[in-house]
Amino acid sequence: MLLRTAWRRAAAAVPVAPGPKSEAPTRGLRLRVADHAPQSAVPSDTATAPQAESVLRPLYMDVQATTPLDPRVLDAMLPYLVNYYGNPHSRTHAYGWESEAAMEHARQQVASLIGADPREIIFTSGATESNNIAIKGVARFYKSRKKHLITTQTEHKCVLDSCRSLEAEGFQVTYLPVKKSGIIDLKELEAAIQPDTSLVSVMTVNNEIGVKQPIAEIGRICSSRKVYFHTDAAQAVGKIPLDVNDMKIDLMSISGHKIYGPKGVGAIYIRRRPRVRVEALQSGGGQERGMRSGTVPTPLVVGLGAACEVAQQEMEYDHKRISKLAERLTQKIMRSLPDVVMNGDPEHHYPGCINLSFAYVEGESLLMALKDVALSSGSACTSASLEPSYVLRAIGTDEDLAHSSIRFGIGRFTTEEEVDYTVEKCIHHVKRLREMSPLWEMVQDGIDLKSIKWTQH
C-alpha cells in the first residue's frame, strides 16, 4: 500500500502530456519542427534547440506493416517480463509451472479465435516462420510421393521464397495468376491440382491491396481433391471471422504484430483431424510437439494470446468503425480528385487496407510530400527496391499506375481526425504534383498518352 502511494506520487510528478522539454527521451526520430510564428525556419540541428521548439510525430496510417500494442496486451505481458520470468519448460518448480500455465492459456486464446483445438496451435517467431514451416515442412514430409505445390502470384515474399527454395530441391510449383480484381480463378485452381499435389497455399487477405480470397471455396476444393490447404492469415486473423473447420483449412499462419500484439511472435495452426504431418525445420529439445524446438517466449505468447482475445471481443465493433472510416477516406478522395484508381476488388475486400493509384503522380514523391503521415506504397518487405510491387503487376496494373500507388491503412486506433487530415493533405499534394506534371498538362489538353510515340535520344 505504501509502495503504491509512493509510486503514484512519483508518477504524478511526471508531466501528464509531453510539453517542450530539452531532456525528453529523444528515442523518437526528430522529424518535424512545429512552426512557431516569430521563429524563422529552424534548422535541423537540434543540439542548440531553443526552448520553444517542439517536434511533432506523423500520423500512423500504415497498419498493414505493423500495429501498435493494444494497452490491454501490454498489461497482460508485463508481469511475465518483470516477475514471472520462469522457463515454461522447467517442470520442477513454481516458476516453470506458472509460466507454462500462462503459455497454455495463451494457446487456448489463440485457438478460440480461429475455432481450433489448443493442441493444434504451435507458437513460432512470426508468420514468416509459420509460412516456412507450413510450406517446406509439408512438402518435404510427403516428398516421396508428392512433388507439386500450388500457390498464387500475390503471396507474401516469404511464401514465394519458400516455394523458390523448394524448386531448387526438385519440387514443382505452380504460381496461379490472379484476375484483375486480385482474386484467383477457382476453375484455374481446380485445373492446376495434379495427383501429386501436396499443398495449396493462398493468403486470406492480401497485405498490399486488401483483397479477400474465397477461402471457404478453396478449402472445399482442396478437401475434395485430398490436397492440404494452407493459408497465410496474418492480415486476416482477428479482423474477419475465421473458422478452420468451416473453411476446411489445414494449416494457417498467424502473426502477432498485425493484430495489436507484440513483434517477434506468431503461431501456426496444424490440423490434427485428419492429421497433417509436417517435417520440423528447427531441431532441438522437442518443444511445441517437436514441430518447433526452442524455449517458448512466455511474455510474447501471453501478448499474442491477449491480442487474440481482445480481437475476438472487438472484431465486430472494429470492423464497423474501420468500414465507415475507409468509406469516408475513399469517398472524399475520389470525389475531389479525378483519375484515382482503387486497386483490388471493391467487394471482396478488407476495408482497412486501401490501395489507391493516383494517375500522373509519382508515388514516391507523393509519399515524401505526405511527410506528416506514415504511409507506404507496396509492402514493407519490398520497399527497399525501386521496382513496382509484384502484387500490382500481378493484377495487371499499368507500369505507370503501379508507380503511383499508395497504401492507406486504417486500424483500431485510427481516428476520424486522422483520416480527414490525411485526405486533406493527400488531395492538396496530388493537385500540386499534377500541376507540375507535363503529362497531366498533356492529358488536360486532350492528348491520349498511349498514342504518343516517345522518341529515343
Add this chain to the structure above:
Amino acid sequence: MAASSRAQVLDLYRAMLRESKHFSAYNYRTYAVRRIRDAFRENKNVKDPVEIQALVNKAKRDLEIIRRQVHIGQMYSTDKLIIENQETPRT
C-alpha cells in the same frame, strides 16, 4: 454484495472516462474514451442483474488496466502527433 446500482455504474463510467483522458498517446486516449462511451451506451438496456454484475466486474478490471497503462504511457511519453495542436478538445 448487493447488485450494482445505477449510481455505481455511472460512477464507474465517469471514473473510466476521467482516467482515460490522461493517456499521453493520442491514439490510446481517443480510443479509450470512444470505446468506453460506446460500450456503456451499448449495454445500457441490460436488465439481468447477473449480467450487469459481470459487466461491472469487467469494467472494474479494465479501469485498473487503464490506470496502469496511463502511468506507463506517461513515464515513456514522447512528442505529440502532428494533429494534436490543431485538435479541438473534443476527444
